[in-house]
Amino acid sequence: MNNVSPTLNVMISAARKAGRSLSRDFGEVEHLQVSIKGPANFVSAADHKAEDIIFKELSKSRGTYGFLMEERGEIVGADKTHRWIVDPLDGTTNFLHSNPLFAVSIGLEREGQLVAGVIYNPASDELFTAEKGKGAYMNDRRLRVAARKSLGDALVTTGIPHRGREGKARYLKEMDLLMNEVAGIRRTGSAALDLAFVAAGRFDAYWEHNLQPWDVAAGIVIAREAGAFVTDLAGSDKMMETGDIIAANPYIHKALGSFLFNKG
Numbered sequence: 001m002n003n004v005s006p007t008l009n010v011m012i013s014a015a016r017k018a019g020r021s022l023s024r025d026f027g028e029v030e031h032l033q034v035s036i037k038g039p040a041n042f043v044s045a046a047d048h049k050a051e052d053i054i055f056k057e058l059s060k061s062r063g064t065y066g067f068l069m070e071e072r073g074e075i076v077g078a079d080k081t082h083r084w085i086v087d088p089l090d091g092t093t094n095f096l097h098s099n100p101l102f103a104v105s106i107g108l109e110r111e112g113q114l115v116a117g118v119i120y121n122p123a124s125d126e127l128f129t130a131e132k133g134k135g136a137y138m139n140d141r142r143l144r145v146a147a148r149k150s151l152g153d154a155l156v157t158t159g160i161p162h163r164g165r166e167g168k169a170r171y172l173k174e175m176d177l178l179m180n181e182v183a184g185i186r187r188t189g190s191a192a193l194d195l196a197f198v199a200a201g202r203f204d205a206y207w208e209h210n211l212q213p214w215d216v217a218a219g220i221v222i223a224r225e226a227g228a229f230v231t232d233l234a235g236s237d238k239m240m241e242t243g244d245i246i247a248a249n250p251y252i253h254k255a256l257g258s259f260l261f262n263k264g
């Protein structure tokens with residue numbers, strides 16, 4: 001990684017420290033205390049422990065910045081221009097099933113613009129990082145989105161609504177239309193990893209609805225710095241407000257975006 005700023009280093013060390021805690025809990029997942037936030041919406045002691053570590057680490061280094069965290073919610077800082085957006089464990093359902101597709105996600109907003117992101121999967125020891133204008137990396141390797149131009153060749157990832165989530169009718173319609181158009185559709189169970197994997201060229205595209213800012217903040221910066229177009233369904237920059245997202249290289253983004261927007 002070239003030229004890593006002190007701020008990105010703070011984010012990386014917080015993500016790695018939280019990742020170590022998640023790894024320990026992942027080895028003993030059957031003993032974890034789990035509570036239910038809503039139908040099929042779980043939170044475990046591992047989520048809370050990882051969030052506490054991130055909160056402590058980031059507060060220690062940048063005491064004035066605000067936070068938006070999945071479990072603690074919004075914490076207004078003295079410095080109104082900087083805000084951390086944190087998902088301590090993205091992919092909780094996978095985690096609780098001993099499935100290693102999960103990650104820590106930390107994004108940084110400066111004056112309302114996303115400027116840095118870190119996504120760390122401790123199970124694979126893959127660290128995805130990016131700062132605005134400086135490129136995206138996985139560990140030490142520079143990332144670039146896949147170069148495929150045709151939707152017909154594309155491997156696409158998405159999130160599927162589950163018990164207790166809205167949007168099933170729209171998904172069924174989109175799936176019905178898309179499955180005849182693309183090379184494959186996948187579901188990882190982690191929005192952060194979906195975006196990181198688009199950045200790494202492992203998926204050609206990602207789309208999903210009803211997301212929260214902490215699911216996507218870090219991934220948006222990482223995917224963009226790897227060359228992805230990332231927008232909401234209307235093609236605008238309001239992914240964190242609308243909860244809709246499409247991320248892909250510019251060709252596939254256009255094809256998938258107009259497909260979902262016109263026909264979905």
Ligand code: IPD
Nearest residue numbers: 089090091092159189190191215
């Ligand atoms: C979930 C994951 C999943 C997405 C859900 C999110 P969580 O986050 O990102 O891929 O489809 O919408 O809620 O609850 O595991 O942090």
Ligand code: CA
Nearest residue numbers: 042043070092
């Ligand atoms: Ca959750």
Ligand code: CA
Nearest residue numbers: 087090091215
């Ligand atoms: Ca999440």
Ligand code: CA
Nearest residue numbers: 070087089090
């Ligand atoms: Ca989470």
